[in-house]
Amino acid sequence: MTTDFLIVGQGLAGSLLAWHLLDAGKRVLVVDRDEPGTSSKVAAGLVTPLAGSRFHLPPGLGERLDYARQFYWRLEEASGLTLFHHRRIARLFRDGGEAEVWRDLSTNPSHARYHAPLAIDPAQLLAPHGGFEMREGGWLDVPAFLEHTRQTLLERVSYAIGAVDSNDVSASAAGIRWKNVSAEWIVFCEGWRGARNRFFDWVPMRPTAGDVLDLELPDLAGETRIVNKGGWLLPLGGERFRAGSTYRHDGCDSAPSPVGREEVLAKVASITPLAAKVTGHRAALRPTIRRSQVFMGAHPSHGRVAFFNGLGSKGVLNGPWHALRLAAHLVSGDPLPPQSDLRDLF
Ligand SMILES: Cc1cc2nc3c(=O)[nH]c(=O)nc-3n(C[C@H](O)[C@H](O)[C@H](O)COP(=O)(O)OP(=O)(O)OC[C@H]3O[C@@H](n4cnc5c(N)ncnc54)[C@H](O)[C@@H]3O)c2cc1C
Structure with missing residues (x-):
């Protein structure tokens, strides 16, 4: 078989790249281990424009956010599926320090696009230090996106x-030659396994394990916003919620742990006084290189071997824009965004 691009891995990274290469008129073959419990299959898929406790506005946020939404909506229009759920985020302050940081930022014109006043019922949500409502958030149904991508690839x-x-x-x-496949390029999109690869064993991959719980919270059934207070609660409809997450840097063990479960439940208890019943517990390894900084591009000496990884905890927001740039780089030789150039790690 002959193809233009052999893509290794069909998580978020491999899927996003495949769509962009197909859009550029290229032939692709995507090979995936088809395993359960990958980062993409476990991810909550949240898009949180102002993340962290300093509500930092990352450079290029507006452009990446606009492009991600446009990309997911374009897929929805073509497929009739609902993949991206636009939701406001009730951001509750964890302590007085966060409230103080926000006091200065809330009048900053660069943040104006992303916030609105918060209204909560104190019997349902705990916000003694206040908070704000974050606009332009949402979540991608990542498993549905992966399955739609897989079906589209299978048809082709x-x-x-x-x-x-x-x-x-x-x-x-x-x-490139792999078994009976000849390709112009191979692109490794292997998630946390990316640095076990003989071409990229010099990449400082630091997988971060994360736990998420499925919950029933009948008394919070009317809440439609994502609620974030360091930990988060994602409404899935009716009394069903998802909650997370932990960040464990203890190697490559991604089994759901009792400690992880308790940590997530403590986060939930800080958000709501209402009783929650756990109905599911999953965990996976996020592919993290430097926080959520994406690294991509061709191998410094093997010119036809490329890499797309490091999506960290912001893959849904950052992934589409980077896939667009990587596809343009591989197809037309366009320059990579400097902060994402893989060669910086070599
Ligand atoms: C608990 C948790 C919560 C998260 N929440 C969010 C969130 O709210 N928002 C957000 O944006 N991100 C979130 N993330 C992070 C997000 O999951 C990742 O950024 C993203 O999914 C990584 O995608 P990936 O394709 O790089 O890796 P993966 O999802 O790991 O995909 C890699 C794929 O490649 C396959 N593969 C690997 N090696 C090979 C090989 N040699 N041959 C064939 N196939 C191979 C694997 O089987 C897998 O299918 C979360 C992650 C976790 C664990």
């Missing part, structure tokens, strides 16, 4: 289940 005979071992890949200036 562009998807295969399998594990690509980098030792079986031969790379030369003329192109």
